[in-house]
Amino acid sequence: MRLSVILATWLSSRGARTHTLGPVEQAVAARANHLSAATTYLKPLLSQNASVILPLDHDWDALQIRGTSPRVHPKFNAIVEAATEDDVQKTVQYASKFGIPFLAVSGTHGWTKTLNNLPYGIQINMRKINSVVVDPSGDTATIGGGALQWEANRALYAKNKQTVTALCECVSIVGPMLAGGHSMLQARHGYILDNLVSARVVLANGSAVTASSSSNPDLFWGLRGAGHSFGIVTSLQLKAYDIPSNWTVYTFIYNSDKLEAVLDVVNEVDGNAMRPANLVLSGVGTRIPPMDLHNPLIVYTVSYQGPEAEAAPYFARFKAIGPITIKPATNVNNVELYKINQNSLDSAACTRNKNSMGSGVSLPIWNTTAARAAFDIFTKMTSDPRFSQSVFLLENYGMQGVRAVNASSTSLSLEERQYPVVANPTIWWNGSAAIGQADAEAYGEQIRQALFSGLPKGANKHTYVNYAVGTENFNQMYGYDTTRLQRLKTLKKVYDPSNRFGFYNPVPLV
Numbered sequence: 001m002r003l004s005v006i007l008a009t010w011l012s013s014r015g016a017r018t019h020t021l022g023p024v025e026q027a028v029a030a031r032a033n034h035l036s037a038a039t040t041y042l043k044p045l046l047s048q049n050a051s052v053i054l055p056l057d058h059d060w061d062a063l064q065i066r067g068t069s070p071r072v073h074p075k076f077n078a079i080v081e082a083a084t085e086d087d088v089q090k091t092v093q094y095a096s097k098f099g100i101p102f103l104a105v106s107g108t109h110g111w112t113k114t115l116n117n118l119p120y121g122i123q124i125n126m127r128k129i130n131s132v133v134v135d136p137s138g139d140t141a142t143i144g145g146g147a148l149q150w151e152a153n154r155a156l157y158a159k160n161k162q163t164v165t166a167l168c169e170c171v172s173i174v175g176p177m178l179a180g181g182h183s184m185l186q187a188r189h190g191y192i193l194d195n196l197v198s199a200r201v202v203l204a205n206g207s208a209v210t211a212s213s214s215s216n217p218d219l220f221w222g223l224r225g226a227g228h229s230f231g232i233v234t235s236l237q238l239k240a241y242d243i244p245s246n247w248t249v250y251t252f253i254y255n256s257d258k259l260e261a262v263l264d265v266v267n268e269v270d271g272n273a274m275r276p277a278n279l280v281l282s283g284v285g286t287r288i289p290p291m292d293l294h295n296p297l298i299v300y301t302v303s304y305q306g307p308e309a310e311a312a313p314y315f316a317r318f319k320a321i322g323p324i325t326i327k328p329a330t331n332v333n334n335v336e337l338y339k340i341n342q343n344s345l346d347s348a349a350c351t352r353n354k355n356s357m358g359s360g361v362s363l364p365i366w367n368t369t370a371a372r373a374a375f376d377i378f379t380k381m382t383s384d385p386r387f388s389q390s391v392f393l394l395e396n397y398g399m400q401g402v403r404a405v406n407a408s409s410t411s412l413s414l415e416e417r418q419y420p421v422v423a424n425p426t427i428w429w430n431g432s433a434a435i436g437q438a439d440a441e442a443y444g445e446q447i448r449q450a451l452f453s454g455l456p457k458g459a460n461k462h463t464y465v466n467y468a469v470g471t472e473n474f475n476q477m478y479g480y481d482t483t484r485l486q487r488l489k490t491l492k493k494v495y496d497p498s499n500r501f502g503f504y505n506p507v508p509l510v
């Protein structure tokens with residue numbers, strides 16, 4: 001009983017998270033005895049490799065750093081580095097018993113500001129649960145709930161296998177999967193969630209269950225589209241495929257006045273029913289001052305898993321637009337691909353501890369008038385030195401595999417299943433000044449509204465859950481199909497009636 005009072009006192013305080021000892025940290029330090037009393041309770045319940053880390057411990061600061069800190073800063077008071085599923089269960093049971101909020105952390109690249117609603121609580125750090133094993137059949141891989149893409153990709157590559165992962169090496173497998181998982185392999189195999197065979201999930205009550213088409217099928221349905229709202233995935237089994245070939249990647253750089261021409265070609269190639277499923281179209285608007293001092297350029301990448309000759313007609317289409325430079329890369333393997341596409345661990349995309357914000361928009365087609373209006377705002381924004389490193393993602397990864405999946409088999413919104421275009425201004429800026437964030441949000445929203453203004457009549461406004469800023473409403477992220485939304489809410493009441501998983505663009509209880 002005395003312990004629970006100590007815990008309540010400690011945990012209702014706001015946690016320390018910065019490098020220098022401010023008043024909050026000093027208050028925490030003053031309660032050092034209480035902190036050790038608190039850990040005394042949980043620590044013996046955990047496995048040998050698990051750790052409990054508190055604000056004065058050596059690793060504390062490093063484990064507060066996120067892809068997007070300080071903008072995104074869930075307020076943790078304690079960190080449990082779980083090493084087993086049982087550790088996750090014990091921590092959730094302990095937290096639930098004392099009414100302590102908690103949040104699972106894997107890649108740290110979650111960037112919705114709803115994460116800031118965690119008022120205090122426990123970071124359940126999943127990184128120690130990171131094994132990757134190709135199963136004996138060779139048709140699936142079993143992956144730890146805290147594994148990052150580079151770990152999964154490289155382990156599979158060593159066995160000449162690939163699975164559907166997202167694009168940046170630093171992001172986890174589970175984070176994207178729970179709401180989709182856009183991927184260079186999606187045109188062939190669907191999103192990451194379409195490749196989920198089964199998952200082990202720790203629920204709000206601390207029990208651990210299997211979710212698959214035959215075990216807890218309702219949870220399996222909810223997990224694949226709105227999974228952040230339902231539990232902590234400790235391991236997952238994904239379909240694995242033989243690597244069919246290396247990649248050919250052409251990178252074209254255009255002046256910004258070619259935006260319409262580029263997007264016209266993208267619409268035409270992407271909209272063609274004969275589009276090869278191993279063709280990936282992606283680009284960014286970005287400033288490269290040595291090449292153009294005044295305007296962003298368009299860096300457009302055409303990737304093809306196959307030999308150069310097969311993809312030549314597609315490269316020719318983009319060459320004909322008149323790029324300033326063309327950079328071909330041939331015979332690129334699945335590990336090198338991340339480097340070539342600038343998504344490797346050391347890429348700008350994987351930078352940590354620097355504000356960044358997405359403001360995602362999914363679209364049924366590029367409307368070039370609206371895209372130009374959006375790009376003009378992006379140009380203005382990046383002329384401000386605070387935001388000059390920002391990029392404007394122009395993504396069309398291909399939809400055949402995504403659309404081939406029966407839409408009712410997962411909770412993913414119908415828009416996410418159908419819309420081929422993802423436009424996402426990714427805004428980076430330094431510092432913690434509120435004005436920087438307010439300006440970034442205002443620019444992000446202006447760009448978003450400009451893009452939405454080009455929606456065909458009757459098309460719904462949609463934002464991919466994983467590219468949401470955190471200001472979007474339920475429909476914009478989870479869709480407009482009332483039956484599906486009602487089913488999600490009903491499931492939420494069954495699996496998480498106290499809304500313990502309520503910090504990541506959550507499914508509302510009512």
Ligand SMILES: Cc1cc2nc3c(=O)[nH]c(=O)nc-3n(C[C@H](O)[C@H](O)[C@H](O)COP(=O)(O)OP(=O)(O)OC[C@H]3O[C@@H](n4cnc5c(N)ncnc54)[C@H](O)[C@@H]3O)c2cc1C
Binds near residue numbers: 110166174175227
């Ligand atoms: C640089 C960058 C690149 C991106 N690239 C892509 C991309 O190519 N494709 C794509 O689809 N999306 C992409 N995204 C979006 C990405 O899907 C989300 O940001 C995702 O939430 C990141 O997951 P994480 O584990 O890295 O981050 P975290 O912040 O660790 O996790 C995000 C949230 O996921 C939940 N979570 C984490 N681990 C678990 C677990 N084991 N079980 C249950 N819930 C868990 C928690 O709610 C957590 O708050 C990208 C984002 C960034 C910032």
